[in-house]
Every structure is written in structure tokens, then in C-alpha cells.
Amino acid sequence: MIIKNIKFNIPAKIITGYLTILICLGISLLIVNDRMTDLQKEADLLSSHDIQVHDLVNQLQKNVLDMETGMRGYVITGDNQYLDPYEDGSRSWLINYNKLHSLLMHNTNQKHNLEEIKPLIQSWIKNSGEYVIEAKKANDTAALNRHFKENTGKKLTDQLNTQFDSFLNEEKQLTAQRIDKLNQNNINLKITFYTIIILVSIITLVTAFSLGNSIVKTIRQVVRTIQSITESKVDLSTRIKVKTRDETRDLADAMNNLLSSLEKQSWIQKSMTEISTMYQGITDITVLAQTFITKLAPLLDAVYGVVYLRKADGQGVHFVKTAGYAIKDQDVASSFRLGEGMVGQCALDQRIFLIDTLPEDHIKLTSGLGASSPTHLLVAPIVVDGKVEAVVEFAALQPFQTQHLTLLDLLQDKFGSSITSVLGRMEVERLLSESQVMTEELQAQSEELQAQSEELQMQQEQLQISNDFLEEQNHHAEQRAAELKKAKDELVEYSLKLEQSSQYKSDFLANMSHELRTPLNSILILSQMLIENNQEMDNAEVEEYSRVVYTAGEDLLRLIDDILDLSKIEAGKIEILTDEVNVTELPQLLKNMFDPVAAKKNVKFEVVTHPDVPPVISTDGQRLQQILKNLLSNAFKFTEQGSVTVRMELAPPDFAEKLEVEGPVMAISVTDTGIGIPAEKQQIIFDAFQQVDGTTNRQYGGTGLGLSICREFTRLLGGLIKLESEPQKGSTFTIYIPSRLESEVQQEEQGLKEAAAGINEVAATQIPFEKKSPSSEHLFKGKKVLLVDDDARNVFALVTALERKGMLVQIAENGQQALDILRDNTDFDLIFMDIMMPVMGGYEAMKAIRHDLKMVHLPIIALTAKAMKGERSKCMEAGASDYIMKPLNIDQLFSLMRVWLTEQVNQS
Structure with missing residues (x-):
């Protein structure tokens, strides 16, 4: 047994053979002493120099391999024990190199080859070994990932x-040449002494054959294996088997280690390919996680596996169990918060946890024949762009191998990217479904809006009839009060029929009612005053009244046009007429329209045209002008200081491809330095009836239709609109319009035009003369009225009408100003309170007057354009004495005033 373990190296074998030959050739050696001396030198060179060179080369390779293995072990585990072979290798390689270099002093070519290896080893130590170890010590995961991704080492x-x-x-070739030379010399020597040493020659041949076969056989196997690796034909699971215990065994062991390393790398690449291909076509996150764990667990020799996916809600980030392998739900926690348990801590630290000594009661692997306890646990994060998207956990009966950890590390990006991709597709599908539902709801609400508009018209007619009836019964106070109460009750009962309207639609109707009734109110009041002129007005007053009526009519028509434009767009009845548009005329056209607005607001306005803009383009000029007018109107409305700038230039060439058109694309931007738009509001402002501030006491008016119309017109022109904005810094709206567009199918819009004409004719109907009662005129004269309204047209019309009755009128532009006035002066006989105003609305102001100022008996008549369900009740609850809707009927208004002024006289 001891003899078998003794290493009988090649030099020993050669010396033994030669000793045998020397004994047999003792006498012959005396004769040919000189010749044998030469042969001995060659043999010594072969046995000592060549073998020593091979040993040193192998040792130098081993030093490099030890350093690489130690470095990788330390990177994977973080254990300093793995640095021992690295440190030993780094100390020994230069010594072995110097020894080898000294042996090659007479071989210039091999010496040069060796010198080329030295800087490579030094470069690896500096740029890979030391760099990776220092990065690991500094816990610089990003540097480690970048290094291994770049494959520098x-x-x-x-x-x-x-x-x-x-x-x-x-070196092998040189050794073979020396062996051949030595054999040739031996043959020559045998021929010379053939007759003397036949027996010796036979023994020599047998000895040489045995030694050569034992050495060359292993070398040939290694060479064939290397050639197979080069040609990619080798079976990496095969190993070279050597029975001898000499240097050829070391060579075979080194080759077997190389095959093992290549087999691991091949296994990793094959596993990566199998797992990567299984992601294709998966659109559900649960299916993705289950497929991943089912495929990966067997590859890692794991008997248990679970996937926890990242979820975020109002309570923070947690990781929820989504898929498992060979688990029972009662044995596995359903979720972990960040930093909770090993799963949560793994997600927090973004590093792998590897445990090799699990207690027996940690978890049981059960089968039909019994149960076993896994002893090894692996918990790893799936990190994408610095964020942990998932955590995977595996348990195994055997230790996890290096290739297992390498495979898991390489799969992080691919699996993490698949998670984000699938979640993105699921979110897009959800949003698409919601969008379809909202489109259907919006269509239904549009139909309800039309029906409610008809009901509101009927309501106004009934209110007019009720007011006429009250006027005729003016001298009967009790009957008038009873009839008024009856009419109010009927209005409340009728307004309950609007219960089915949603809050979204209610807000729009409130704002639209306010925007429509405000100019209509001015038209009705001033029109009636013009009818009652009786030669009391001079031409200047008539001209001013007519100008206000005309301005209000224009505002009303513009609102109606916006509603009709949106209705035509939704019905698909917009007609696009393509013609040649002179771009050079646009700057002056825009300056003519908006220079007065800019001068009035003291805002700088300029139009900049890039030199490469073509002078003429083919598009619908009317729609293009309407888009620019809407954008500029918005820009000036929301800009109190600074500038508004229009820029016209050609869009980048790739925009033609995005819009799927040929020819150049115009880019026209409108930039302001106004209030800006928050990021969360930038998308909804393009939806119909949506505004950044949709409340009734908002600072800026409007219906919220302008941007929706701009977007739809731009789309019909074959282009698109983009927004860039930052709160308090301003906004930039850019429209991209192709210069050529096929004319769409002509659509009929005569019905809508007739509807618009009919609406303009709601506005032109004359209001009958007030039936004056001379006995009641003294009620108005000298009475002091506080008018709270933010609309200059309404204020002008009402002040004119009230002052003609001899009343004293004081103005407040919002609820806060009204409270300030009432604190200083309490001798008002009546208050008219508008509802929708900036700073403080009518509801808040009436509550403050009743509760804070303790003015519980002062009559307050609410003026509101919000003809919505429950509006009367809301006004009364806020503290109003009575309620009247805009547009105001001046006869009805004076009738209400008589009631409350008479009641004040009776109380006094």
C-alpha cells in the first residue's frame, strides 16, 4: 500500500532504466567513454532541464489559477479565508517566473515568449484581482457588476x-526533438556495438518503449482533448484517466480541472438559454413567476422555492408571495415588508443570503414516502436599475454550487426586465379597458346633458310664468307670498328630477351655466333698459349700453361655438378643407388680434418665424387659425406678467414618420410665462370640460372646452399637440401640422348651424315691460344696496338699473370685500350676492354675514347662474333670504325687492 502511494516520477523512471543499461554496458562504456559522455549530457538535459521547465510552467499556471479562484471565492462569499490562496499565489508566481526565466537563458525564443506572459499576469493582478478585492472590501456592488459585465478579468x-x-x-516540441536526437544516437550506438550488445539493445528498447508509452499516452490524450475543445466537439463530461503517479498524472489532473470549469460554464449558458426562451409570450405576472420558479428550482438542485414580488400601496413597500415550487401555503409567509425577515432584509440590502446549516424544524420536504429537512438556504434579490423587483428563496438538501450562484446572478437582469415588461403590459391593458369604459360613460353623459339642457329651458319658462303671476298679485301681499312659496316649492320639487347627474357633469353644468348666464344677464337687463328708454338716455349712454350688449353677445356666441365645435367633432361632422395657406401672413394676423390684449395686460407679445419655414403650406387655414387663437387666448388669460411668444419652424425630419405623412411638418409653439400647469393636471386639461381649477370660486373662468377643441382640430389636420409646463414658470403648447393633408369626407353641419342660429335668437327675445306700480316706487328711492359680483358687465347693468330707481349702490368684487365693507358700514337695506366669485364665493360670504357679523335680518338675495339640483336649498342653508337665477328678469328682480323691502318696512 505504501509502495502504491510513492510517486515514481519520470526522472526516477529514466534513471532506473539507464542504471540497468549501465550495468549491462559496463565494459562497453569504458571503450566508448567519450561518446557516452555526450549522450549522458543530452539525457541530463532532457531529464532535468525540460522536466523542470514543465514543472515551473505548471506551477506558474497554478499560481494564477489560485489567485483567480481565491478572488472569486472572496467576491461570492465575502470570507477573508478565500484570500489565502490569492495571497500565496501573488507571492509565489514571481519566484517561479524568475526560476523559469533563468532556465531559458540559452533559448532566446522561449525566453521572449515567457517575458510576454509577465505583463499579462501583472495586468490581471492590478486591473482584475486587486481591483475586484478592493471593490468587494468597499462593498462597491456597482463596480463589481460593471467589472464582471465588461469581462476584463x-x-x-x-x-x-x-x-x-x-x-x-x-517546449514539448523541443523535448520531442531532444528525445528524437537521443534515440538516434542510441540507434547509432547500437549499430556500432550490435554484435556485442544485442541483449542490451533489446532491454534498452523495452525500457524506452515502456517509459515513452507511460509519458506520451497521457500527453496525447491531453492534446486530443484540447483539439476537441478548439473544434467544439468535446464531451465536457469526459475525464482523462491515468494510472501512473508521475508528472503526466499532474498534467491529466490539470486538464480534468479545465474540463470541469468548461462544463460548469457550458451548463450556465445552456440554463440561461432555456430560461430566457420561456419568457416569450407571457403576459401575466403570476404565470411569469410560476414558470420562472418551476424551471429554475430543478436547475439549482433545490427541493423548495418561492417568489415574492414587489408591491407598493399607501402603507409602503412589501413583497407578496406570487409563485412557489413544492411548497404548502401554510408553511410559507404570504408577504414581507422591507427589512422584515430574511426576505425583507435581502430586499433592503440588495445582496444574496446563503445559509448552509438550517435547523431540522425550519421546513420539511414531504413526499409519499416520508419527509426530509433541507439544510441549505439561498435568498437572492432580483434587482433592476437599482430597485428590487422581486426576491427568490430556495432550499436544498445539498450545498449550492458556484455555478448555481453564477446562474442566479446572470438571471437577475433578464428576469427583472421581464417582470417590469409584463407589469407594464398589464397596466396598459388595464388603462385601455378603463379608457373604453370612460368613453362609453362620456357618451352617455353627453346625451344626458342634452336632455337636461331641454329641462332647464322648460324650467326657465315656468319660472317666467310664476314671476308674471306674482307681479299681477302685487297688491295682495299674503296671496303673493303664498304664490311665491308655491312657485319656490315647485322649483325645488322639479330640481329633484336632476338626481341622476354625476358630480363630474354637475360641475361642468355649473361652470357652463355661469359662463352662459353672465353675458346673457347683461344682454337682458340692458336690452330692457333700452326698450324703456323713453328719451331719458343720451346717445353716449345708448352707445355704451349697446357696446356692452354687443360684447356680451360675442362672448355668448363664442361659448356656443365652442360647444357646437366639440359636438361636431364627437359626431364626426367636422369638415376639413385643404387649401394653400400663406404662412407669411400669420404673424401679422396674430399681432393684429392679440396686440391690444397684450397692451392691456402689459405683457410682451412677439411672433418669431424661422428662416426655413416655407412661405405656403397646404392645410385647413380656418382650423389652424382657430387652434392658434384658442392657445393664445389661454396664454394671455393665465399670464399676468412676462411674455407670450409664438414660434414657427419646421419639425425634425422624424416627425413626418411619426405622423405617417410625406413632406415637411410645421411646428408652431405658444410659450407663456404664466401660472403653469402641475404635472398631474397636464393630461386631463385636454379632456372636454376639464380645467386645472374646476371649482365654482376659481380665479379664472372658462368652460374647459378650448384645449379639447384644439387637440381634436389638430388631430383632424393630421397632426398632434404636445405640452411642456412647470408651475409658476409657464407653459409651452406645440402643435405639429403636416403641410399636406388629404381632404376628409365632407360632412353635413347645417343642422348644427341652425341650432346655433336658434340659440342666438334665446338671446334676442325681448323682455316685456315692467308693470310699474306708482305706489311702490317710493320703496326704492334712497335705499342703500350692496352689490357683490365679480363680472363687470353684470355690475354695470345692475347698477344702471338700480340707480334709475333712485337707489344707492356700493360694489364689492368678491365675498371678502363685502365682509370688509359690512364691518365698517351696517346701514344697508339689501344685499345682492353672486355665488361664483374668486377669493371668497357667495356661500362662504353669506354664512359669515349671518354668523360672524350677526346680521340675521338683513335681506340677502342670491344671484346665481348655477341652475342645478339643490341650488336653492344650498343658498338658503348658507343664509340667503331669497334666490333668483341668471339671466335676470329685471321685472322679477324688482318684484323680489318689493317683497323684502316691504317686509323690512313692516318690521320697522
Whole structure:
């Protein structure tokens, strides 16, 4: 047994053979002493120099391999014990190198080859070994990932292996040449002494054959294996078997280690390919996680596995069990919060946890024949762009191998990217479904809106009839009060029929009612005053009244046009007429329209045209102007200081491809320095009836239709609109319009035009003359009225009408100003309170007057354009004495005033 373990190296075998020959040739050696001396020198060179060179080369390779293995072990585990072989290798390689270099002093070519290896080893130590160890010590995971991703160390290692192989091959060739030379000399010697040493020659041949076969056989196997690796034909599971215990055994062991390393790398690549291909076509996150764990667990020799996916809610981030392998639900926690348990801590630290000594009661692997206790646990994060998307946990009966950890590390990006991709597709599908539902709801609400508009018209007619009836019964106070109460009750009962409207639609109707009734109120009041002129007005007053009526009519028509434009767009009845548009005329056209607005607001306005803009483009000029007018109107409305700028230029060439058109694309931007739009509001402002501030006491008016119309017109012109904005810094709306567009199918819009004409004719109907009662005129004269309204047109119309009755009118632009006035002066006889105003609305102001100022008996008549369900009740609850809707009927208004002024007189 001891003899078998003794290493009988090649030099020993050669010496033994030669000793046998020397005993047989004792006498012959005396005769040919000189010749044998030469042969002995060659043999010594072969047995000592060549073998020593091979040993040192192998030792130098082993030093490099030890350093690489130690470095990788330390990177994977973080254990300093793995640095011992690295440190030993780094100390020994230069010593072995110097020894080898001294042996090659007479071989210039091999010496040069060896000198080329030294800088490669030094470069690997500096740029890979030391760099990776220092990065690991500094816990610089990003540097480690970048290093291994760039394969810097592997490239140097591969180059080193190539250099060593080349060096060894050339050394082997030199050894073979020396052996051949030695054999030839032996043959010559045998021929010379053939007759004397036939027996010796036979013994020599047998000895040489045995030694050569034992050495060359292993070398040939290694060479064939290397050639197979080069030609990618080798079975990496095969191993070279050697029975001898000499240097050829070391060579075979080194080759077997190389095959093991290549087999691991091949296994990793094959596993990566199998797992990567299984992601294709998966659109559900649960299916993805289950497929991943089912495929990966057997590859890692795991008997248990579970996937926890990242979830975020109002309570923070947690990881929820989504898929498992060979588990029972009662044995596995359903979720972990960040930092909770090993799963949560793994997600927090973003590193792998590897435990090799699990207690027996940690978890049981059950089968039909019994149960076993896994002893090894692996918990790893799936990190994508610095964020942990999932955590995977595996348990095994055997230790996890290096290739298992390498495979899991390489799969992080691919699996993490698949998670984000599938979640993105699921979110897109959900949003698409919601969008379809919202589109259907919006269509239904549009139909309800039309029906409610008809009901509101009927409500106004009934209110007019009720007011006429109250006027005729003016001298009967009790009957008038009873009839008024009856009419109010009827209105409340009728308004309950609007219960089915949603809050979204209610807000729009409130704002739209306010925007429509405000100019209509001015038209009705001033029109009636013009009818009652009786030669009391001079031409200047008539001209001013007419100008206000005209302005209000224009505002009303513009609102109606916006509603009709949106209705035509939704019905698909917009007609696009393509014609040549002179771009050079646009700047002056826009300046003519908006220079007065800019001058009034003291805002700088300029139009900039890039030199490469073509002078003429083909599009619908009317729609293009309407888009620019809407955008500029918005820009000036929301800009109190600074500038508004229009820029016209050609869009980048790729926009033609995005819009799927040929020819150039115009880019026209409108930039302001106004209030800006928050990021969360930038998408909804393009939806119909949506505004950044949709409340009734918002600072800026409007229906919220302008941007929706701009977007739809731009789309019909074959282009698109983009927004860039930041709160308090301003906004930039850019429209991209192709210069050529096929004319769409002509659509009929005569019905909508007739509807618009009919609406303009709601506005032109004359209000009958007030039936004056001379006995009641003294009620108005000298009475002091506080008018709270933010609309200059309404204020002008009401002040004119009230002052003609001899009343004293004081103005407040919002609820806060009204409270300030009432604190200083309490001798008002009546208050008119608008509801929708900036700073403080009518509801808040009436509550403050009743509760804070203790003015519980002062009559307050609410003026509101919000003809919505429950509006009367809301006004009364806020503290109003009575309620009247805009547009105001001046006769009805004076009738209400008579009631409350008479009641005040009776109380006094």
C-alpha cells in the first residue's frame, strides 16, 4: 500500500532504466567513454532541464489559477479565508517566473515568449484581482457588476491561458526533438556495438518503449482533448484517466480541472438559454413567476422555492408571495415588508443570503414516502436599475454550487426586465379597458346633458310664468307670498328630477351655466333698459349700453361655438378643407388680434418665424387659425406678467414618420410665462370640460372646452399637440401640422348651424315691460344696496338699473370685500350676492354675514347662474333670504325687492 502511494516520477523512471543499461554496458562504456559522455549530457538535459521547465510552467499556471479562484471565492462569499490562496499565489508566481526565466537563458525564443506572459499576469493582478478585492472590501456592488459585465478579468485570463498553451507546446516540441536526437544516437550506438550488445539493445528498447508509452499516452490524450475543445466537439463530461503517479498524472489532473470549469460554464449558458426562451409570450405576472420558479428550482438542485414580488400601496413597500415550487401555503409567509425577515432584509440590502446549516424544524420536504429537512438556504434579490423587483428563496438538501450562484446572478437582469415588461403590459391593458369604459360613460353623459339642457329651458319658462303671476298679485301681499312659496316649492320639487347627474357633469353644468348666464344677464337687463328708454338716455349712454350688449353677445356666441365645435367633432361632422395657406401672413394676423390684449395686460407679445419655414403650406387655414387663437387666448388669460411668444419652424425630419405623412411638418409653439400647469393636471386639461381649477370660486373662468377643441382640430389636420409646463414658470403648447393633408369626407353641419342660429335668437327675445306700480316706487328711492359680483358687465347693468330707481349702490368684487365693507358700514337695506366669485364665493360670504357679523335680518338675495339640483336649498342653508337665477328678469328682480323691502318696512 505504501509502495502504491510513492510517486515514481519520470526522472526516477529514466534513471532506473539507464542504471540497468549501465550495468549491462559496463565494459562497453569504458571503450566508448567519450561518446557516452555526450549522450549522458543530452539525457541530463532532457531529464532535468525540460522536466523542470514543465514543472515551473505548471506551477506558474497554478499560481494564477489560485489567485483567480481565491478572488472569486472572496467576491461570492465575502470570507477573508478565500484570500489565502490569492495571497500565496501573488507571492509565489514571481519566484517561479524568475526560476523559469533563468532556465531559458540559452533559448532566446522561449525566453521572449515567457517575458510576454509577465505583463499579462501583472495586468490581471492590478486591473482584475486587486481591483475586484478592493471593490468587494468597499462593498462597491456597482463596480463589481460593471467589472464582471465588461469581462476584463476573463479576457486577461483567456489570453494568459493561450500564452501558456503556446509556451508549453513549443517546449514539448523541443523535448520531442531532444528525445528524437537521443534515440538516434542510441540507434547509432547500437549499430556500432550490435554484435556485442544485442541483449542490451533489446532491454534498452523495452525500457524506452515502456517509459515513452507511460509519458506520451497521457500527453496525447491531453492534446486530443484540447483539439476537441478548439473544434467544439468535446464531451465536457469526459475525464482523462491515468494510472501512473508521475508528472503526466499532474498534467491529466490539470486538464480534468479545465474540463470541469468548461462544463460548469457550458451548463450556465445552456440554463440561461432555456430560461430566457420561456419568457416569450407571457403576459401575466403570476404565470411569469410560476414558470420562472418551476424551471429554475430543478436547475439549482433545490427541493423548495418561492417568489415574492414587489408591491407598493399607501402603507409602503412589501413583497407578496406570487409563485412557489413544492411548497404548502401554510408553511410559507404570504408577504414581507422591507427589512422584515430574511426576505425583507435581502430586499433592503440588495445582496444574496446563503445559509448552509438550517435547523431540522425550519421546513420539511414531504413526499409519499416520508419527509426530509433541507439544510441549505439561498435568498437572492432580483434587482433592476437599482430597485428590487422581486426576491427568490430556495432550499436544498445539498450545498449550492458556484455555478448555481453564477446562474442566479446572470438571471437577475433578464428576469427583472421581464417582470417590469409584463407589469407594464398589464397596466396598459388595464388603462385601455378603463379608457373604453370612460368613453362609453362620456357618451352617455353627453346625451344626458342634452336632455337636461331641454329641462332647464322648460324650467326657465315656468319660472317666467310664476314671476308674471306674482307681479299681477302685487297688491295682495299674503296671496303673493303664498304664490311665491308655491312657485319656490315647485322649483325645488322639479330640481329633484336632476338626481341622476354625476358630480363630474354637475360641475361642468355649473361652470357652463355661469359662463352662459353672465353675458346673457347683461344682454337682458340692458336690452330692457333700452326698450324703456323713453328719451331719458343720451346717445353716449345708448352707445355704451349697446357696446356692452354687443360684447356680451360675442362672448355668448363664442361659448356656443365652442360647444357646437366639440359636438361636431364627437359626431364626426367636422369638415376639413385643404387649401394653400400663406404662412407669411400669420404673424401679422396674430399681432393684429392679440396686440391690444397684450397692451392691456402689459405683457410682451412677439411672433418669431424661422428662416426655413416655407412661405405656403397646404392645410385647413380656418382650423389652424382657430387652434392658434384658442392657445393664445389661454396664454394671455393665465399670464399676468412676462411674455407670450409664438414660434414657427419646421419639425425634425422624424416627425413626418411619426405622423405617417410625406413632406415637411410645421411646428408652431405658444410659450407663456404664466401660472403653469402641475404635472398631474397636464393630461386631463385636454379632456372636454376639464380645467386645472374646476371649482365654482376659481380665479379664472372658462368652460374647459378650448384645449379639447384644439387637440381634436389638430388631430383632424393630421397632426398632434404636445405640452411642456412647470408651475409658476409657464407653459409651452406645440402643435405639429403636416403641410399636406388629404381632404376628409365632407360632412353635413347645417343642422348644427341652425341650432346655433336658434340659440342666438334665446338671446334676442325681448323682455316685456315692467308693470310699474306708482305706489311702490317710493320703496326704492334712497335705499342703500350692496352689490357683490365679480363680472363687470353684470355690475354695470345692475347698477344702471338700480340707480334709475333712485337707489344707492356700493360694489364689492368678491365675498371678502363685502365682509370688509359690512364691518365698517351696517346701514344697508339689501344685499345682492353672486355665488361664483374668486377669493371668497357667495356661500362662504353669506354664512359669515349671518354668523360672524350677526346680521340675521338683513335681506340677502342670491344671484346665481348655477341652475342645478339643490341650488336653492344650498343658498338658503348658507343664509340667503331669497334666490333668483341668471339671466335676470329685471321685472322679477324688482318684484323680489318689493317683497323684502316691504317686509323690512313692516318690521320697522
